[in-house]
Amino acid sequence: MVILIAEDDELILKTIEHKLLKEGHEVILSRNGKEAIETLKNESVDLAITDIMMPFASGIEILSAIQSMGKQIPVIMLSSMGQEEVVLNAFDLGASDFIVKPFSPNELILRIKRFSK
Amino acid sequence: MINSVHFIFLIFLGMLSLVLVLIIVVIIYSFYQYKVSVRLSGWSEIINKTITKIIVYEEDEVSPDRDFIIANGNPSFRNLFLQKLVDSEKKFSGVAQNKIKYLFEQYNLQEDALKKLNQKKLYLTAGGIQELTAMNAEGSLPEISRFLAHPSPQVYQEAQYALVNFKGFEGLHYLNTIPTVISEWQQLRLLRSINHIPENSEGIIKGWLESSNNSVVIFTLKLLRKFQVLTVYSIVTQLLAHPSTEVRVQTIQTLLSLENPSTITCFTNVYPDQPIEVQLEILKAIKSSGDKRSTDFLKKQLLDNTETGIKVCAAQALFSLEEKQYLAQMAENESSSEELIKIIKYALQEKIC
Numbered sequence: 001m002v003i004l005i006a007e008d009d010e011l012i013l014k015t016i017e018h019k020l021l022k023e024g025h026e027v028i029l030s031r032n033g034k035e036a037i038e039t040l041k042n043e044s045v046d047l048a049i050t051d052i053m054m055p056f057a058s059g060i061e062i063l064s065a066i067q068s069m070g071k072q073i074p075v076i077m078l079s080s081m082g083q084e085e086v087v088l089n090a091f092d093l094g095a096s097d098f099i100v101k102p103f104s105p106n107e108l109i110l111r112i113k114r115f116s117k
Numbered sequence: 118m119i120n121s122v123h124f125i126f127l128i129f130l131g132m133l134s135l136v137l138v139l140i141i142v143v144i145i146y147s148f149y150q151y152k153v154s155v156r157l158s159g160w161s162e163i164i165n166k167t168i169t170k171i172i173v174y175e176e177d178e179v180s181p182d183r184d185f186i187i188a189n190g191n192p193s194f195r196n197l198f199l200q201k202l203v204d205s206e207k208k209f210s211g212v213a214q215n216k217i218k219y220l221f222e223q224y225n226l227q228e229d230a231l232k233k234l235n236q237k238k239l240y241l242t243a244g245g246i247q248e249l250t251a252m253n254a255e256g257s258l259p260e261i262s263r264f265l266a267h268p269s270p271q272v273y274q275e276a277q278y279a280l281v282n283f284k285g286f287e288g289l290h291y292l293n294t295i296p297t298v299i300s301e302w303q304q305l306r307l308l309r310s311i312n313h314i315p316e317n318s319e320g321i322i323k324g325w326l327e328s329s330n331n332s333v334v335i336f337t338l339k340l341l342r343k344f345q346v347l348t349v350y351s352i353v354t355q356l357l358a359h360p361s362t363e364v365r366v367q368t369i370q371t372l373l374s375l376e377n378p379s380t381i382t383c384f385t386n387v388y389p390d391q392p393i394e395v396q397l398e399i400l401k402a403i404k405s406s407g408d409k410r411s412t413d414f415l416k417k418q419l420l421d422n423t424e425t426g427i428k429v430c431a432a433q434a435l436f437s438l439e440e441k442q443y444l445a446q447m448a449e450n451e452s453s454s455e456e457l458i459k460i461i462k463y464a465l466q467e468k469i470c
Binding site: 011014015018019022101102103106107 | 165168169170172173174205206208212213214
């Protein structure tokens with residue numbers, strides 16, 4: 001699978017990247033929301049993992065962008081505690097799943113496996 | 118004339134030299150700052166790489182990073198490493214979190230954190246305690262306990278939190294003797310860290326409820342609410358006569374949370390002897406309990422009490438007890454005072470909106 005990771009925290013970004021590479025996925029990294037939207041426009045992506053709070057464009061804006069592009073890409077949201085309302089909003093906009101930080105990278109891999117079947 | 122021109126020229130030259138010296142100092146300082154930031158960013162990258170590797174790969178899959186080994190000899194690098202581990206611990210859970218703690222042990226960072234405890238700067242001492250707590254270094258508990266009686270709130274609050282974090286309810290033993298106020302924020306942190314109260318703890322809890330430190334009593338009441346400790350209900354009731362109004366208000370909230378069929382009757386019995394803050398809390402408690410036996414009591418408060426706040430609360434409670442019709446009648450009654458009509462309309466309007 002080609003997976004886009006949009007995350008502004010370098011440690012989380014790199015950890016997910018290495019974890020996915022180890023699992024045999026192809027990975028595209030974005031350090032802000034705007035970059036992620038550009039990638040989604042230009043590249044073929046099978047799944048996106050995105051943080052909710054990011055510079056330039058939020059995870060919610062990425063979801064809206066995917067909707068307006070008419071693409072059917074499953075999106076896993078990375079949220080922090082206390083962002084329940086934003087998560088609900090994300091589901092309305094077509095998010096497929098969410099995972100709360102602090103999170104277990106192993107659990108993220110299990111969630112991704114559901115979409116690769 | 119020539120002398121004065123010469124003097125002005127000398128002053129000008131002196132000032133120019135001073136400006137030049139200042140410019141050089143600023144340039145040197147900026148360069149130094151730049152070098153420090155480049156070094157820190159390089160170190161951050163090395164540390165992130167190490168943390169990522171330990172989380173993602175198994176131990177036998179990871180080869181030692183040469184840059185990391187070289188930098189690890191530098192105390193500033195180790196300090197940054199320690200900070201990064203504490204930050205990372207908040208980002209991951211499960212096995213990944215355990216692996217971060219493993220790094221802390223593997224590189225003997227406990228010693229670095231313990232050294233901070235003996236620093237004169239208070240923020241360093243508090244930071245050291247935070248780091249040891251975040252990394253679950255339970256072996257350092259005797260060292261941390263020394264700071265429970267520290268004069269700085271910043272330090273002793275971290276020590277209190279550490280004890281509860283490691284030992285749960287048992288870690289609260291300092292409540293027996295603590296002379297300082299436990300802040301609201303600290304109470305929340307402590308409450309969050311306690312997952313259960315062991316059986317047969319009533320004796321200890323009773324001691325805290327009798328404490329001369331009001332913040333200890335209030336914290337204990339919150340603890341009883343969280344864990345629904347019904348066995349101490351009768352002891353809590355005695356606090357309705359506590360000298361502190363704040364304790365009495367918290368007591369009302371606690372008794373309501375541990376409610377039994379006699380709770381509301383108990384409230385209405387003690388009501389006349391209470392200050393207005395406690396009376397208002399009792400009215401709020403009756404409202405949320407929905408106990409219809411209190412209707413007459415509330416009507417009396419609405420009509421006879423002289424305090425506007427009490428009347429408003431009583432009207433709101435009556436509305437909650439489905440006495441809307443009575444309130445509407447009172448509002449239309451010509452003999453009702455203008456103030457009473459306004460209060461009732463306010464209570465009704467608020468609910469209708």
